[in-house]
Amino acid sequence: MTSVLSDEKTTSNVEAQRPPGGFYRWITSVDHKVIGKNYMYTALTFMFIAGAMALLIRTQLFNPNGHVVGQQTYNELFTIHGSIMLYLFAGPFAFGGFANYIVPLQIGAPDMAFPRLNNLSYWLFLTGGTTMLLGFFTASGAAAFGWVAYAPLSSNPYSPGPGPDLWIVSIALVGFSGIFTGVNLVTTIFYLRAPGLTMFRMPLFTWSMLVTGILILVAFPVLTAALVMLYADRHFGAHFFSVQGGGVPVMWQNLFWFFGHPEVYILALPFFGIISEVVPVFAKKPIFGYRGMVFATLAIAGLSTGVWAHHMFTTGTVLLPFFSALSLLIAVPTGIKVFTWIATIWGGQIRFSVPMLFAMGFIPAFVMGGITGVMLASPPIDFYTHDTYFVVAHFHQVLIATTIFAGFAGIYYWYPKITGRMLRERVGRWNFWVTYLGFWVTFMPQYLLGLRGMPRRIAVYSATDGFTFLNRVSTVGAYVMAIGMALFLVNVVWSWRRPVAAEANPWDGATLEWATSSPPPAHNFHSLPPIRSARPVWDVNHPEHADAAPVIAGGDESAD
Amino acid sequence: MRTESRIYLGVGSFFLLILIVYFLWSKESTGSVLLLASAGLGILPGLYMGWWSRRMKPRLEDAEVVEPRDISGIVGTFPENTIFPFTLGIGAWLTGLAFVFGGWFAVIGMGFVISAAFAATIESKRSSLAEAANRRGAED
Ligand code: HEM
Ligand SMILES: [Cu+2]
Numbered sequence: 084m085t086s087v088l089s090d091e092k093t094t095s096n097v098e099a100q101r102p103p104g105g106f107y108r109w110i111t112s113v114d115h116k117v118i119g120k121n122y123m124y125t126a127l128t129f130m131f132i133a134g135a136m137a138l139l140i141r142t143q144l145f146n147p148n149g150h151v152v153g154q155q156t157y158n159e160l161f162t163i164h165g166s167i168m169l170y171l172f173a174g175p176f177a178f179g180g181f182a183n184y185i186v187p188l189q190i191g192a193p194d195m196a197f198p199r200l201n202n203l204s205y206w207l208f209l210t211g212g213t214t215m216l217l218g219f220f221t222a223s224g225a226a227a228f229g230w231v232a233y234a235p236l237s238s239n240p241y242s243p244g245p246g247p248d249l250w251i252v253s254i255a256l257v258g259f260s261g262i263f264t265g266v267n268l269v270t271t272i273f274y275l276r277a278p279g280l281t282m283f284r285m286p287l288f289t290w291s292m293l294v295t296g297i298l299i300l301v302a303f304p305v306l307t308a309a310l311v312m313l314y315a316d317r318h319f320g321a322h323f324f325s326v327q328g329g330g331v332p333v334m335w336q337n338l339f340w341f342f343g344h345p346e347v348y349i350l351a352l353p354f355f356g357i358i359s360e361v362v363p364v365f366a367k368k369p370i371f372g373y374r375g376m377v378f379a380t381l382a383i384a385g386l387s388t389g390v391w392a393h394h395m396f397t398t399g400t401v402l403l404p405f406f407s408a409l410s411l412l413i414a415v416p417t418g419i420k421v422f423t424w425i426a427t428i429w430g431g432q433i434r435f436s437v438p439m440l441f442a443m444g445f446i447p448a449f450v451m452g453g454i455t456g457v458m459l460a461s462p463p464i465d466f467y468t469h470d471t472y473f474v475v476a477h478f479h480q481v482l483i484a485t486t487i488f489a490g491f492a493g494i495y496y497w498y499p500k501i502t503g504r505m506l507r508e509r510v511g512r513w514n515f516w517v518t519y520l521g522f523w524v525t526f527m528p529q530y531l532l533g534l535r536g537m538p539r540r541i542a543v544y545s546a547t548d549g550f551t552f553l554n555r556v557s558t559v560g561a562y563v564m565a566i567g568m569a570l571f572l573v574n575v576v577w578s579w580r581r582p583v584a585a586e587a588n589p590w591d592g593a594t595l596e597w598a599t600s601s602p603p604p605a606h607n608f609h610s611l612p613p614i615r616s617a618r619p620v621w622d623v624n625h626p627e628h629a630d631a632a633p634v635i636a637g638g639d640e641s642a643d
Numbered sequence: 644m645r646t647e648s649r650i651y652l653g654v655g656s657f658f659l660l661i662l663i664v665y666f667l668w669s670k671e672s673t674g675s676v677l678l679l680a681s682a683g684l685g686i687l688p689g690l691y692m693g694w695w696s697r698r699m700k701p702r703l704e705d706a707e708v709v710e711p712r713d714i715s716g717i718v719g720t721f722p723e724n725t726i727f728p729f730t731l732g733i734g735a736w737l738t739g740l741a742f743v744f745g746g747w748f749a750v751i752g753m754g755f756v757i758s759a760a761f762a763a764t765i766e767s768k769r770s771s772l773a774e775a776a777n778r779r780g781a782e783d
Pocket of ligand 1: 231347348350351393394410411413414417452453454455456457458459460461465468469470474477478481482485
């Protein structure tokens with residue numbers, strides 16, 4: 084189908100072909116907005132499933148010698164909890180959901196560069212994700228070797244049965260889906276920008292997604308290759324990772340973390356991008372240091388590929404000073420970002436709407452997790468805390484700060500654009516505060532538990548270990564968080580049953596997605612405002628500040 | 644295109660730098676190979692885009708100043724609804740399941756994959772003919 088901008092003569096050609104309706108249309112649509120929404124619903128559903136598993140895990144740990152679930156079930160639960168959250172929620176939610184929906188809008192494009200490939204990505208994600216859950220319905224249960232699948236535990240003698248194989252196939256399918264989305268994002272951003280939207284006028288969210296796309300292309304193929312090797316070890320008698328045949332088990336860790344550490348930044352950068360969109364809009368200031376942010380994002384991408392073995396300090400086979408130094412260096416661009424957000428908020432006319440609440444809550448939560456990350460990057464501390472609850476607390480704080488707090492900032496910010504309806508402010512506030520309280524109550528005790536020596540991935544501890552009280556606090560916190568998350572569902576249902584219509588630009592946003600209707604029409608724009616700065620919509624809506632951007636006389640084709 | 648190429652080149656050369664330091668210091672092979680591949684992944688497309696950016700006409704995307712008449716008209720061609728990505732996805736899934744449940748899954752799966760590839764080719768050929776007609780219609 085041909086897409087046109089403000090050219091009435093050809094519009095009729097577009098209208099002439101009416102798309103089919105209903106279920107068939109949903110399956111066959113190659114519109115990035117439909118696919119983006121599918122990704123978001125699916126990823127959020129996976130998130131709630133994995134969240135329920137987390138509650139079971141925490142319930143088991145409430146009492147010493149807990150017997151809510153058995154050992155084997157416990158191992159399956161934390162494996163699938165982690166795998167869903169990292170492979171099926173955080174990533175697809177960001178680059179399949181938000182990026183798919185928002186990036187073409189932000190760059191003034193009618194769709195993604197490869198719409199059919201985009202559709203295929205979604206089906207690989209959905210089928211791959213479902214495949215992982217199938218493991219629970221097999222006689223020997225789901226995979227139980229952790230989301231990292233360390234060899235030799237993941238080899239056939241130690242993890243027999245179809246569950247682990249389903250896990251491998253699942254991750255492979257989801258991995259391909261991610262690679263396709265990465266290709267699509269990079270191409271879209273390079274080739275489909277609106278006239279005048281130079282690279283250094285792109286919104287920071289789009290920048291984040293470009294860099295995320297490149298990181299996906301670096302990281303995911305390594306994972307896929309490692310999975311093929313693992314499968315060959317399990318079934319074809321290969322010995323990549325088993326000592327008996329001359330293989331090297333620790334090579335799995337090298338391959339996995341070469342994917343795994345970039346992956347954690349693949350999960351973080353999109354959400355940094357969301358914060359960089361929300362904070363300026365609600366502080367009513369342009370971002371402080373746009374170029375600094377771009378270069379910080381690129382620096383994070385570069386560095387995050389050279390730090391993988393900070394997850395392997397205790398194996399005794401890695402170059403400690405190299406990986407420690409590069410890991411510490413990552414804190415510099417990350418710190419630049421945090422200071423930029425604070426400097427943007429500083430002295431702004433702040434509106435504490437729900438997206439801004441989540442964004443401001445994100446900053447201390449992420450800083451706390453980041454600081455403990457820097458601590459872990461120092462081998463002497465890591466030798467003491469590796470594989471304890473200290474690490475568990477570290478990565479839950481960074482990941483929940485990004486995917487939940489920054490993620491919900493994004494949901495509340497873009498929900499009006501995506502659905503054409505507003506979410507309720509009051510429920511939104513409760514949603515934030517309850518989740519936020521639960522978050523700190525859940526994870527601060529886990530740092531202390533880690534320092535006291537509680538290992539991660541244990542199903543039971545003894546009453547004499549001195550872990551009971553802190554575990555109970557943590558479990559209570561987890562339930563509080565769950566209530567907070569349930570309030571989000573309340574809000575969604577409410578806005579669906581009693582809709583409050585959203586205007587095209589409810590937050591006085593500055594970037595191009597706010598120049599079209601909510602929700603946007605097929606192929607996104609009827610016309611585009613002139614693009615003369617990084618904030619084209621702001622330039623149109625606030626001509627009184629026009630001196631801030633170069634203005635070209637003449638031409639009255641601004642947004643209608 | 645110049646900025647685009649510089650991004651790839653920048654990331655790629657940074658990987659190259661890490662690779663050199665890492666290899667000379669650790670002599671470890673797995674990581675060095677992976678870093679080499681990553682460096683290639685950045686530098687090769689970067690060089691290609693840089694080479695190409697010198698040959699092509701400047702693009703409107705890269706223009707600082709755009710005249711109003713430049714931003715109207717046809718933007719590009721985008722496909723209509725199509726069932727074949729779905730068929731292909733189901734085929735890939737069934738083929739994947741063959742690695743768990745046995746080869747006969749692959750027979751069905753590859754059937755889906757091949758028919759989807761076949762049908763999608765025909766479909767896109769047909770729509771590119773229709774597109775050409777569309778374009779001719781739009782121009783007068
Ligand atoms: C300031 C930058 C960061 C540094 C220096 C850092 C450092 C570390 C280190 C050294 C470990 C290994 C601990 C161990 O196993 O003994 C670790 C674990 C982890 N980090 Fe970070 N981190 C940082 C930021 C992040 C971010 C932003 C994320 C994700 C959004 C993240 C996610 C994780 C995860 C998931 C693990 C645990 C993996 C596992 O063993 O299951 N980290 N981090
Ligand atoms: Cu890491």
